[in-house]
Amino acid sequence: MKLDEAESTMQKTVESTQRSFNTIRTGRANASLLDKVLVEYYGTPTALKSLANITTPDASTILIQPYDKSSLNLIEKAISLSDVGLVPSNDGVAIRLNIPPLTSDRRKEFVKTAAKYAEEGRVGIRNIRRDVLDTIRKQEKAGEISEDQSKDLQDKLQKLTNKYTEKIDHLLTEKEKDIMKV
Structure with missing residues (x-):
C-alpha cells in the first residue's frame, strides 16, 4: 500500500466518522438522524430514506x-424499535417526529457517543498506519528500498496519520459544540 492509497483510505475513515456524527441528535431536526433506520419492507431490511421522502419543515419536526x-x-414500527429515541406520530398520510429539547444529561450522553465514534475513527487511522508501516518494513528487509527511503516514508506516514487524526479531533470539537449549544 502506497502513501497516496493510505491517504485516500484515511480520508474515507474521516468521512465515515462524519457520517456517524450526523446520526447524533443535536436538538434540531435533521433528516440524517434516520440514516441507520431499516424498515422490514416485503421481508427485506430497506433503508428508510429509499422508502420515503424525509424533510424538516421546521427546527423541531421531521416529516x-x-x-x-x-x-x-x-x-412507524421501525422508528419505534430503532435507537433514535423519538416517538413517531402517524396521521394516516405521513409520520411526524417531534424533536424535544435535549436535557443536559442527554446532551452529555450524546457527547460521550460522539467521543466513541471519534475514537473508532482514530483507531481506523492507526490501523491503516500500521498496515502501511508493515509494508514499508518488509520492503526495506527485502532490499527493495534503502534504510533512508524507509525512514522518509515512515516520517511522511506519521505526518499523514497526525493530519487525519487532527481532522477527526476537529470534527469532534465541532460536534460537541453543536450538541452542547442550547
Whole structure:
C-alpha cells in the first residue's frame, strides 16, 4: 500500500466518522438522524430514506412521507424499535417526529457517543498506519528500498496519520459544540 492509497483510505475513515456524527441528535431536526433506520419492507431490511421522502419543515419536526402509503405502519414500527429515541406520530398520510429539547444529561450522553465514534475513527487511522508501516518494513528487509527511503516514508506516514487524526479531533470539537449549544 502506497502513501497516496493510505491517504485516500484515511480520508474515507474521516468521512465515515462524519457520517456517524450526523446520526447524533443535536436538538434540531435533521433528516440524517434516520440514516441507520431499516424498515422490514416485503421481508427485506430497506433503508428508510429509499422508502420515503424525509424533510424538516421546521427546527423541531421531521416529516416522513412514504412513497407507498401501505408502508406507513412498517415505517412507524421501525422508528419505534430503532435507537433514535423519538416517538413517531402517524396521521394516516405521513409520520411526524417531534424533536424535544435535549436535557443536559442527554446532551452529555450524546457527547460521550460522539467521543466513541471519534475514537473508532482514530483507531481506523492507526490501523491503516500500521498496515502501511508493515509494508514499508518488509520492503526495506527485502532490499527493495534503502534504510533512508524507509525512514522518509515512515516520517511522511506519521505526518499523514497526525493530519487525519487532527481532522477527526476537529470534527469532534465541532460536534460537541453543536450538541452542547442550547
